[in-house]
Amino acid sequence: MKAAISPITISKEQIPEDENVIVIKHLFKKFGSNAVLKDFNLKVKKGKNTVVLGKSGSGKSVLIKCIIGLLKPDNGSITVFGEDIPELDEEGLDKVRTKIGFLFQGNALYDSMTIRENLEFPLRRHWFDLSEPAIDKMVHEALENVGLAKTLDMMPSELSGGMLKRVALARTIILKPEIILYDEPTTGLDPVTSKEIENLILALQKKYQTTTIIISHDMTCVKNISDVVVLLLNGQCYIEGSYEELEKSTDEQIKQFFE
Incomplete structure (x- = not known):
């Protein structure tokens, strides 16, 4: 059995409501000669829904992969709960990731596993020494949260696209993360779903x-769920504000997203 990794010792109660839980400064990331992020800066406050808006290929997914440590930036800093993500080793990243949930655009469920096994996977993979009853309780609670308690022993191939997205969301929240990163959560879904x-x-x-x-370019989604909208343009944080503020802008660079 793997040795348990102690979760990062920071609780919601320790973080003031107005504190920035994510701070990104002068972030640069390029692939070959293609500079995707160029001096990107952003502060994300506790408890807020921040939507990063941008065109396809603008670097939105690259940004959140840098935040979670899946990609390492070429320069700049990303601090989460005060921890500098690019400077952490694997053990340090694992500790921070216990507080972060990531909903992949393609759901990233394992086709060969049941829904139960997909949700158990993050619980068994790394850090907690949990009893079987505790694991079972967490799996049931996560599925109940997304309205899919009856899918427990089904296979992913038996579910619709919307149901798969909800299962992926259940797996994302099973550890009750303090931060959740959503990569295009409504892409490919019909309006009702x-x-x-x-x-x-x-x-x-x-x-x-x-x-x-x-991360989204679905303007209906952006309008419905955002507290703050950040426009990622030419690799930088071009502007940030509420949906209503940006919608009223006369700046042509901003207007193109709201027409």
Whole structure:
């Protein structure tokens, strides 16, 4: 059995409501000669839904992969709960990741595993020494949170696209993370299912008081779930504000997203 890794010792109560739980300064990331992020700066406050808006290929997914440590930036700093992500070793990253949930655009479920096994996977993979009853309780609670308690022993191939997205969301929240990163949560879904996912994101944010970053170019989703909208343009944080503030802008660079 793997030795348990102690979770990072920081609780929601220790973080003031107005504190920045994520701070990104002068972030640069390029692939070959293609500079994707160029001096990107952002502060994310506790408990807020921050949507990063941008065109396809603008670097939105690269940004959140840098935040969670899946990609290492070429320069700049990313601090999460005061920890400098690019400077952490694997053990340090594992500790921080116990507080971060990541909903992949393609769901990233294992086709050969049941829904139960997919949700158990993060619990067995790294850090907690949990009893079987505790694991079972956490799996049931996560599925109940997304309205899919009856899918426990089904296979992913038996579920619709919207149900798969909800299962992926259940796996994301199973550890009750303080931060959740959503990569295009409504892409490929019909309008009714998209609305269901938006409502789930809002309900779970309210229930667990999570801080969220949502990557999206779905303007309906952006309008419905954002507290703050950040426009990622030419590799930089071009502007940030409420949806209503940006929608009223006369700046042509901003208007193109709201037309």
